[in-house]
Amino acid sequence: MTITDLSAAPVATGSKLGVIDVDFHPMPLPTDPQVADHLPQQWKEYISRYGLGAMGGGVYPSQREFTHRLDAVDDNGRVGLDPHLAVEQVLAPFDMTAAVLTCPQTYIITNGGANMPHKLATSLYRAYNNALAETWCAADDRFRASVTVARDLPGGEREIQRCKEGKFGDKFVQVLMSPSGQDPLGKRRYWPIFEACENYDIPLSFHVPGMGRQPTGAGRQNFYAETHAAFGVLPLALVPSLIFEGVFDRFPKLKIAMLEMGWDWVAPYSWRLDATWEKLRHELPHLQRKPSEYLKEHFWFSTQPLEEPERPDMLEGVFGMFEDSGFADRLMFSSDYPHWDYDSPYESVPESFPEDRRRRILGENASKLYGIPLRENSGLPSPTGE
Amino acid sequence: MTTPLLAGMKRSTLWTGTVIDCDVHANVPSIETLFDYMDPVWVQGTQERGWHGPTGPRLSYPPGAATTARDEWRHDGLMPASKLSMLQNDILDPWQVDRAVLNCYYGIDSLRHPDWAAALASAVNNWIIAEWLDKDPRLVASLVIPARDPIAAAAEIDRVGSHPGFVQVMLPVRSERLYGQRIFNPIYEAATRNDLVIGLHWGGTTEDAPSPTGYASWYAEQYAAETQVYIAQLTSMVFEGTFQKFPALRVAVMEGGFSWVPTWGWSMNKKWKGLRRETPWVDRLPLEIIRDHVRFSVAPADLGSPEHSQRIIEWLGSEDLLMFATDYPHRHDDDIDELLAIIPATMKPKLMSETARAWYKL
Amino acid sequence: MNEATASVKKPQKFVVARAEEIPPGSRLIVDVGGREVGIFNIKGSYYGMLNRCPHVGGPLSQGQLVNSVTATVPGKITLDESQDLLTCPWHNWEFDIKTGQSYWDPKHMRARPFTVNVEAGTDVAEQVDGGSVGRIKGPYQAETIEVSIESDYVVLSMRPQRPGTAAKPGACAPPPTATTEMKVEVRP
Numbered sequence: 001m002t003i004t005d006l007s008a009a010p011v012a013t014g015s016k017l018g019v020i021d022v023d024f025h026p027m028p029l030p031t032d033p034q035v036a037d038h039l040p041q042q043w044k045e046y047i048s049r050y051g052l053g054a055m056g057g058g059v060y061p062s063q064r065e066f067t068h069r070l071d072a073v074d075d076n077g078r079v080g081l082d083p084h085l086a087v088e089q090v091l092a093p094f095d096m097t098a099a100v101l102t103c104p105q106t107y108i109i110t111n112g113g114a115n116m117p118h119k120l121a122t123s124l125y126r127a128y129n130n131a132l133a134e135t136w137c138a139a140d141d142r143f144r145a146s147v148t149v150a151r152d153l154p155g156g157e158r159e160i161q162r163c164k165e166g167k168f169g170d171k172f173v174q175v176l177m178s179p180s181g182q183d184p185l186g187k188r189r190y191w192p193i194f195e196a197c198e199n200y201d202i203p204l205s206f207h208v209p210g211m212g213r214q215p216t217g218a219g220r221q222n223f224y225a226e227t228h229a230a231f232g233v234l235p236l237a238l239v240p241s242l243i244f245e246g247v248f249d250r251f252p253k254l255k256i257a258m259l260e261m262g263w264d265w266v267a268p269y270s271w272r273l274d275a276t277w278e279k280l281r282h283e284l285p286h287l288q289r290k291p292s293e294y295l296k297e298h299f300w301f302s303t304q305p306l307e308e309p310e311r312p313d314m315l316e317g318v319f320g321m322f323e324d325s326g327f328a329d330r331l332m333f334s335s336d337y338p339h340w341d342y343d344s345p346y347e348s349v350p351e352s353f354p355e356d357r358r359r360r361i362l363g364e365n366a367s368k369l370y371g372i373p374l375r376e377n378s379g380l381p382s383p384t385g386e
Numbered sequence: 387m388t389t390p391l392l393a394g395m396k397r398s399t400l401w402t403g404t405v406i407d408c409d410v411h412a413n414v415p416s417i418e419t420l421f422d423y424m425d426p427v428w429v430q431g432t433q434e435r436g437w438h439g440p441t442g443p444r445l446s447y448p449p450g451a452a453t454t455a456r457d458e459w460r461h462d463g464l465m466p467a468s469k470l471s472m473l474q475n476d477i478l479d480p481w482q483v484d485r486a487v488l489n490c491y492y493g494i495d496s497l498r499h500p501d502w503a504a505a506l507a508s509a510v511n512n513w514i515i516a517e518w519l520d521k522d523p524r525l526v527a528s529l530v531i532p533a534r535d536p537i538a539a540a541a542e543i544d545r546v547g548s549h550p551g552f553v554q555v556m557l558p559v560r561s562e563r564l565y566g567q568r569i570f571n572p573i574y575e576a577a578t579r580n581d582l583v584i585g586l587h588w589g590g591t592t593e594d595a596p597s598p599t600g601y602a603s604w605y606a607e608q609y610a611a612e613t614q615v616y617i618a619q620l621t622s623m624v625f626e627g628t629f630q631k632f633p634a635l636r637v638a639v640m641e642g643g644f645s646w647v648p649t650w651g652w653s654m655n656k657k658w659k660g661l662r663r664e665t666p667w668v669d670r671l672p673l674e675i676i677r678d679h680v681r682f683s684v685a686p687a688d689l690g691s692p693e694h695s696q697r698i699i700e701w702l703g704s705e706d707l708l709m710f711a712t713d714y715p716h717r718h719d720d721d722i723d724e725l726l727a728i729i730p731a732t733m734k735p736k737l738m739s740e741t742a743r744a745w746y747k748l
Numbered sequence: 749m750n751e752a753t754a755s756v757k758k759p760q761k762f763v764v765a766r767a768e769e770i771p772p773g774s775r776l777i778v779d780v781g782g783r784e785v786g787i788f789n790i791k792g793s794y795y796g797m798l799n800r801c802p803h804v805g806g807p808l809s810q811g812q813l814v815n816s817v818t819a820t821v822p823g824k825i826t827l828d829e830s831q832d833l834l835t836c837p838w839h840n841w842e843f844d845i846k847t848g849q850s851y852w853d854p855k856h857m858r859a860r861p862f863t864v865n866v867e868a869g870t871d872v873a874e875q876v877d878g879g880s881v882g883r884i885k886g887p888y889q890a891e892t893i894e895v896s897i898e899s900d901y902v903v904l905s906m907r908p909q910r911p912g913t914a915a916k917p918g919a920c921a922p923p924p925t926a927t928t929e930m931k932v933e934v935r936p
Contacts (some may be wrong), residue, residue, distance in 0.1 A: 060664075063840050064840075069838045071807055071810055071837050124627065135546050163616070179599070180598035182598055183601070184600050184601070184602055185598040187600075192455070210598045213595065213598055213599065216598060217560055217598065217614060217615040217618065218559070218564055218565075218619055219561065219562055219563040220563075220623075221625075222622075222625075223664050224664055225657045225661035225664050226621055226665075229621050229624075230618055230621045231653070232617065232653055233451045233614035233615075233618050236597075236610075236613050236617070237597030240611050241603070244606050244607040245604070245607070251693070265646060265650070268645035268688070269645075269646065271645060271690040271694075271695075272610055272643060272646075275686060275689075277606065277608040278719070279452050279453050279717060279718070280452060284604065284606055307649070307652060307653075308656045309652050310651075310652065310673065310701075321694050321697060324694070324864055325694070340838060341660070347804050567824075630819075630821050630822060631822050632822050658852070659839070659841055660839040660840035661840065663840075665819075665822075666817045666818050667819035667820065667822045667824075667825075
């Protein structure tokens with residue numbers, strides 16, 4: 001019943017450390033042809049006339065228009081539009097096996113699909129999913145895509161089915177949802193999505209920011225830096241619901257990928273979850289195990305943004321605590337390209353690390369989770385390799 | 387006779403030095419208890435409407451939950467911690483407590499009428515003075531405020547803040563707006579004017595969803611996730627520049643734990659390095675600001691293995707950040723002995739009394 | 749010309765461009781023996797900065813030029829237009845264009861600035877002939893810059909700007925190709 005015996009994807013051994021980037025962003029707008037071409041004419045006209053709901057954006061302008069690294073701007077002054085530039089800037093230099101495309105833009109620009117006509121929202125989600133497959137995956141066979149679903153609109157499971165059973169079905173390797181929403185994740189309204197993820201054996205992922213509800217339990221923030229510094233609050237609300245509602249007893253094969261939500265909070269938070277359960281287990285007779293055991297078995301995390309302890313010598317202790325707590329095979333390299341806080345595989349997983357840790361984080365863990373075999377002789381040079 | 391405390395731990399074997407307990411509770415047993423201390427307008431208002439008092443306490447501390455009171459501290463069917471004698475017999479005497487900071491969480495902000503909420507806060511403060519502070523010199527206390535109305539809150543702080551027994555203003559952690567926002571400045575002005583600590587405490591508004599993902603099903607779920615509200619509030623205060631505007635402001639975090647502080651602090655530091663132009667008043671690393679202005683109670687401590695917990699203590703980067711608390715009558719893990727075992731010898735007296743003494747100027 | 753003779757084999761000053769080719773508000777990134785340096789003209793003054801951020805090796809010279817923004821308390825924000833800062837195009841760290849000093853960590857973190865001067869063609873030609881000033885490939889035209897005595901030239905000095913102010917190396921290895929394959933162009 002456990003999912004730790006994942007049927008391991010074939011892993012190329014040899015002189016290279018294979019690299020898979022699990023957080024890589026296309027950033028098209030609904031008016032860009034790669035998205036617009038998949039939108040019904042009715043909704044293209046609607047958007048040009050009425051815009052996108054009440055979600056104007058820019059209530060706390062970020063430091064750059066697309067929160068991008070400046071050198072990711074293409075010849076047209078845009079970011080995240082050209083798959084070939086992305087390959088040239090990231091996949092090629094690091095000789096990656098694959099990059100998993102995530103497009104939280106889908107729920108950012110639609111505010112989770114909440115404040116617009118239902119059919120416009122679902123059309124937009126479909127169009128974005130199509131863009132990832134038909135523009136990006138078609139441009140380079142190293143790209144994989146996420147099926148982004150509107151968390152709080154019905155029918156997410158049908159969109160998963162449409163993508164998985166379509167022409168690009170094999171390219172869709174996970175489902176992506178907003179980490180915030182109308183209800184905590186363990187509630188029954190989300191169960192059809194968990195069922196679909198189990199059915200297709202793909203992880204369910206979450207990526208900042210959270211849309212569809214205020215971003216804290218105490219109102220809205222005023223600054224971009226503040227929201228960014230508090231991204232860690234999102235998983236603290238998401239994890240207990242999934243665990244305490246008993247989701248993993250009902251969906252024992254469900255795998256959760258937490259993207260750009262940090263990972264150094266995980267071990268200390270697992271102590272709090274266990275302490276909570278110890279004290280309040282009278283309320284939770286349906287739980288079969290300690291919360292930390294569900295956390296270890298069902299959750300994966302991504303590296304970016306690189307954790308930066310106050311002193312560099314603390315970094316080993318941070319990794320050590322995570323690994324000793326049972327998460328050594330649960331951390332995956334992510335670049336967050338083309339965003340400003342992008343990390344290369346050399347920053348996230350420095351060469352000073354033990355080779356086996358580098359091998360796991362750079363590619364192996366993601367290879368196993370997503371079932372993407374590492375390419376033969378591709379990746380970063382291994383210090384001990386031939 | 388020595389009363390066992392915290393699951394059988396004895397004061398004599400645990401710690402022989404001075405103890406200051408920075409978080410013990412007084413619970414208002416019923417709204418009627420406050421009538422002698424309340425403006426008659428609102429005594430009649432309460433009776434006429436058949437109102438039984440704010441819902442906040444029951445929602446933030448469900449009466450039957452194990453976390454709300456230890457079994458041994460539930461006396462004869464009475465509301466736990468509702469009489470001074472209970473606190474004296476359960477904590478102050480057996481622990482030989484030098485001083486204790488009394489907190490009364492009565493859910494003032496779960497009453498929306500602005501005048502009534504202000505009157506309720508005044509009544510609670512009057513009751514704390516008469517029934518607790520005036521009767522046991524070991525006690526100091528937090529005053530309560532109608533936090534939703536910062537001007538009225540400041541007036542209440544000025545009304546009773548000069549009483550020598552009040553050392554803190556309780557600010558419940560859940561609010562409709564984040565506490566760093568400038569609308570709350572009158573509260574910080576009044577607190578610093580009266581040399582009071584701001585006590586960020588469990589509880590607060592109960593109407594809106596307690597997290598970015600809506601209403602929790604289980605109390606345990608909400609309990610575990612409450613950390614994110616503490617993080618959001620402190621992040622707000624740091625980036626809004628509350629501590630630049632009020633350099634003398636001292637904050638104490640109660641019932642929020644501390645094991646999350648280092649990694650959250652690093653995250654703030656990292657963002658600030660690249661994004662500081664947005665909030666240029668934040669003139670140094672956020673975690674340094676936290677170390678200068680915030681202290682944390684250790685109930686709960688939410689410890690992991692000794693080795694890992696020790697690492698968290700080290701990463702706090704200061705021996706001065708933690709303050710001992712029993713959080714009477716609430717139940718947390720019985721881990722104060724574990725905590726004492728992993729901290730440096732020089733930190734033990736700070737944890738058990740000195741930090742709180744300095745923070746509250748006792 | 750003793751000094752010139754002494755450094756004949758390894759010039760430490762280089763002719764970068766004719767002065768009018770880097771007008772105010774523009775920049776040029778040049779390759780000096782494998783080291784890339786951004787040359788900036790800010791309101792008529794020239795500055796040089798190694799194209800490598802001391803944080804994690806980002807292409808610093810491609811960053812935004814901004815002014816210092818400070819506030820003593822919330823609500824009172826001041827822009828100091830006399831303080832020019834270069835921000836890294838990746839993580840947005842600010843560096844003083846003159847000293848390379850990091851805004852957030854002035855004591856320990858510095859980018860690597862270089863002195864840039866405008867010199868008359870007559871002087872430059874003489875030094876080039878003497879070997880104390882080198883010529884490098886023009887960045888936007890694949891030819892070596894010719895020096896004529898009629899023009900003024902932007903001359904980059906690769907000597908450490910001040911003793912002991914050399915930039916610390918980045919904390920981690922840079923991406924292998926990000927800096928070497930960068931586009932170089934004059935930016936308006």
